[in-house]
Amino acid sequence: MRGIKATGMDWENAYDPAEFAEKHGLTLGQAKIVLNSNGPSRHKCDMAAVAFRRVLDLKRQKAVLPSRSATEG
Numbered sequence: 079m080r081g082i083k084a085t086g087m088d089w090e091n092a093y094d095p096a097e098f099a100e101k102h103g104l105t106l107g108q109a110k111i112v113l114n115s116n117g118p119s120r121h122k123c124d125m126a127a128v129a130f131r132r133v134l135d136l137k138r139q140k141a142v143l144p145s146r147s148a149t150e151g
Contacts (some may be wrong), residue, residue, distance in 0.1 A: 087117055087118050088118050089118045090118075091118065091120070092113065092117075092118035092120070092123075093109075093113055093120060093123060095109045095110050095113055096109075098112070098113060098123065098127070101127075102124075102127040102130075102131060103131065104127065104130070104131070108130065109127075112126050112130055
């Protein structure tokens with residue numbers, strides 16, 4: 079049970095935050111949030127990063143689109 083702490087999580091094989099940030103196009107801060115929120119599972123963190131990026135993209139698109147009231151005048 080090498081690398082497994084009392085919590086039962088194997089952080090020894092977890093992503094390095096800088097490596098994870100580069101892989102998923104995140105800032106280092108964003109990468110740390112995703113990693114800390116999802117534990118050491120690389121698969122779980124990869125899936126969470128995809129979801130996180132989708133939300134960022136949706137927010138970016140929403141900010142670019144004109145509001146309905148501005149187009150209804």
